[in-house]
Amino acid sequence: MPEFKALLEGYRRFRTGAYQEQRRRYDALADKGQAPGVLVISCSDSRVDPTRIFDTEPGQMFVVRNVANLVPHFDPDPTHGQHSTSAAIEYAVTQLKVHHILVLGHARCGGIKASLEGTFDNAQPGEGGFINRWMSQIAPARDTIRAAAQLSPDIDACSALELASIRLSIDNLRSFPFIAAAEARGELHLQGALFDIAEGVLRVLNHDTGKFEALSVDWESEPVQVPGQLKAV
Ligand SMILES: [Zn+2]
Known part of the structure; x- marks a missing residue:
């Protein structure tokens, strides 16, 4: 071994x-x-390690990793299975009181690709059925992008769904009452970003423009700004 x-x-x-x-x-x-200020929700993909990408020290980030960095919609019904991601989010927000939640997507995501191609459609548990059920959370966005790609084959459907799923996860975060309340009080900020494995580029969601914008790595000419916020960090 x-x-x-x-x-x-x-x-x-x-x-x-x-x-x-x-x-x-x-x-x-x-x-x-621990008193981390940030919760990061990222993919389980072995190529996307948030502690490496953000060069953090132990204790800085609380991290949840799952297939395709998805946040489920708020569902208080305990009979609907185990809520692993929701439990981690609840702990980070209500107990650790993090100030930021970052949904970190990535390019070439296997979960997104499987959803788009219907790889595990109708599969049984153990044969892709769990993946299929998990990824069904983004089925409406997937169907929209599939339809668009049929009309315009030049659309990069995988990239489009990777970005759409980050937006959807941010929307789903707001369906948790304690998150919506903390955000309304100005104590919590929701962020989105996509890491491109091949290019090493981080694209950060600008809340003002609604677009994912590549972050410059030039310290000299461009101080780091948190998109959609006034203060530099
Ligand atoms: Zn992935």
Whole structure:
């Protein structure tokens, strides 16, 4: 099992390297608990690790990862299955009191592609049925984009659905009463972004224009601005 061996070797490097360098930080986090300011909802895809993309330290980000970085619509009925993502969102917002929720999508998402191509349509659990049921959350957007792509074959349907699903997840976040209330009080801000694996480009949703805009990496000429907000960070 060379893959698992590589993990254990990585742990040794971590313990003798980064862990030693950040020992004080880890000790403080163990004593005082975590107080991350940001909840990130990202895909389980092994190529999209938010702690790497945003170069964060331990304790900075609370992360939920699932297939295609989806947020389900608020559903208080406990008989509708286990609400894993909703539980993590509830904890981050009501207990940790994060100030931002970022839905981080990515290019070339397998879940989005499967939805678009109907790979697991009518599949049984164990054969793609769970994926199909999970991805059915974006079925209306998928159907709209499929129809548009039939009329205009030059449309990049996968990219369009990747962006649409981020917008939909942000809309679904607002269906949680405690999120809508925190946002109305100005204590919580909802953000969207898409990471392009091949280009390394991060496109951030500008709430003013409604568009995803590539973030410049030039520190000298362009200070980082939070799109749709006045204050620089
Ligand atoms: Zn993905």
